[in-house]
Amino acid sequence: MVKSVKPTASSPPQAAKQPSTNRSPAEVQDRRLIQWGGIAGLAGVAAFIGTVAVVVGLGLPAADDPETLTDFANIEGGRIAEHFFYLAALILFALHLLVLHRLLRPAHTAAALFGTAIAEIGLVIMAASSVLHVSTAPMADLYTASDTPPEDLAAIEYAWHGAQSIFDTMLATGVLLVPIGIILLGVAMWIAPGFGVRLGLVAMVLGVAGLIGAAWEIVDTASDVSAAAVLSIVVFHLISGWRTLKLSNETRIDLSTIERPG
Incomplete structure (x- = not known):
């Protein structure tokens, strides 16, 4: 009778069976790309919240408030932080x-x-108008300089308002264009398997709301309705960014089809 031999302490341990994955290198890269995209969208929302937190927390005046020029030395740090978050x-x-x-x-190439x-x-146009403090700083230095003649103060204020109007024009243009893009992306989401009708509809509603707000402010420059357009942009990236991040965890990922797990 043959006795079974038990493994001794010196016997090499058996290798643990590793679960096999059938992910190709291309799928791994696709998954990483989608994950990074979702993180970027959500991080952008967090950065925008940081912008609001700086403005509210430090009690910064509105960008077109004359205090931005006359008291710039005391708010410069907060204004720079606001602009960089933005x-x-x-x-x-x-x-x-x-x-x-x-x-x-x-789903919808066009x-x-x-x-x-x-x-x-x-977004590029909005970014070009984001660092307004660059033009404000030298004019604020002139305005508060002790050797600046009093009769020049009004001219400096006019120059500052002129620079502000250029930045406002770029901001209004950018805020008008982004919601149009969101509407079109919503059309594609409507028929995309990874997004669906509900998310596509939400995106289109956000885009329409943002477009109306931006157009309203262009017609009536005294209103602040463009804030609704900016909010719609942020909410869109919050919702779609979260969905994008979830897509990176789907069982099957193929950027040519984007299928849900069966």
Whole structure:
């Protein structure tokens, strides 16, 4: 009778059986791209919240308030922080849009391409108007300098208002374009398997609301309705960014089809 031999302490341990994954290198890269896109969208929302927190927390005046010029030395640090948070949010939103284009292109090539292009142009224009303190700082130095003649103060104020109007024009243009892009992206989301009718409808509603708010302020420059347009942009990236991040955890990922797990 043959006795079974028990493994001794010196016997090499058996290798643990590792679960096999059938992910190709291309799928791994696609999954990483989608994950980064979702993170970018949500991080952009966080950066925008940081912008609001700086303004509210430090009690900063409105950008077109004369106090921004006359008291710039005391609010310069807060204003710079506000602008950099805002610029970071726009950059992250732009990165998220590029990933959305990759995700939505198989469902509706035209809507995904045109929507991304228009929204990206709008974000670029908004970014160009984001660092207003760069033009305010030298004029504020002149305004508060002890050797500045009193009769020159009015001219400096006029120059500051002129610079402010240029930045306002760029902001209004960008805020008008981005919702148009969101509407087109919503059309693509409507028929994209990874997004669906509900999310597509929400995106289109947000885009329409933002477009109305932006157009209203262009017609009536004294109103502040464009804040609704900016809010719609942020909410869109919050919702679509979260969905994009969830897509990176789907069982099957193929950027040419974007299928849900069966």
